[in-house]
Amino acid sequence: MARRTLPATASVAHPLEADKLYAPAADRNADALVSLLMDAAPGSGTALELASGTGQHIVAFARAMPQLTWQPTEVAQDRLSSISAYASGAELANLKAPHMLNATQPGWGEARSVDLIVLINLLHLIRTDEARTVITEATHALKPKGCFVLYGPFMRDGALTSEGDSRFHASLTASGPMIGYKDVGIVTGWMRAEGLTVKIHEMPANNLAISGRVGSS
Numbered sequence: 001m002a003r004r005t006l007p008a009t010a011s012v013a014h015p016l017e018a019d020k021l022y023a024p025a026a027d028r029n030a031d032a033l034v035s036l037l038m039d040a041a042p043g044s045g046t047a048l049e050l051a052s053g054t055g056q057h058i059v060a061f062a063r064a065m066p067q068l069t070w071q072p073t074e075v076a077q078d079r080l081s082s083i084s085a086y087a088s089g090a091e092l093a094n095l096k097a098p099h100m101l102n103a104t105q106p107g108w109g110e111a112r113s114v115d116l117i118v119l120i121n122l123l124h125l126i127r128t129d130e131a132r133t134v135i136t137e138a139t140h141a142l143k144p145k146g147c148f149v150l151y152g153p154f155m156r157d158g159a160l161t162s163e164g165d166s167r168f169h170a171s172l173t174a175s176g177p178m179i180g181y182k183d184v185g186i187v188t189g190w191m192r193a194e195g196l197t198v199k200i201h202e203m204p205a206n207n208l209a210i211s212g213r214v215g216s217s
């Protein structure tokens with residue numbers, strides 16, 4: 001994939017030890033995300049994480065939800081190495097080795113084989129058309145009754161709702177006019193158009209989570 005230059009604040013992760021990277025934001029939101037996912041998670045099956053980042057989250061998810069087999073994925077090689085390092089340190093039987101997956105590539109989601117898909121903090125970093133592709137492909141990858149959980153910063157009714165969000169969005173749109181915060185109404189509209197039953201969840205730090213279930217709830 002052509003890599004675009006995003007501001008340094010878009011995806012902060014520092015070297016920790018060996019291949020492990022450490023993202024302070026992933027530490028801060030992990031507990032809230034675990035609680036959210038424990039409510040959405042099915043009683044068994046497979047969970048796919050898109051854009052897994054450092055791997056900090058998926059280790060916490062796999063530990064908290066041992067009834068699911070967790071598959072991390074990423075597009076960046078340094079993040080794939082970091083995920084492998086966290087996964088091997090965690091020694092969790094339900095956590096698989098990471099796969100390379102470009103979530104914006106049309107066609108990856110044809111398998112209809114996954115019970116839960118998790119996507120944290122990616123939509124604001126990609127173009128609008130790419131975000132639409134992610135929603136379509138993730139929905140195609142879900143089994144009947146499967147659930148897609150998205151988390152991140154969003155616009156509400158076309159508006160940015162804090163000074164920090166306005167600054168961050170402006171720094172992102174400087175990388176490309178279609179990069180930056182997506183509107184929650186537009187994203188939920190895409191999810192509904194794919195046949196998902198959608199719920200919005202208020203999250204800490206002015207973020208939102210959106211869960212979408214295949215079929216009626």
Ligand SMILES: C[S@@+](CC[C@H](N)C(=O)[O-])C[C@H]1O[C@@H](n2cnc3c(N)ncnc32)[C@H](O)[C@@H]1O
Pocket residue numbers: 001010011012023025026050051052053054057073074075076079101102103104105119120121122125
């Ligand atoms: C802000 S970080 C979020 C990482 C992790 N989900 C978290 O919240 O800690 C965004 C991540 O998306 C990954 N990424 C960017 N474009 C992607 C794509 N097209 N497909 C999959 N991952 C992508 C980056 O490599 C980066 O690790």
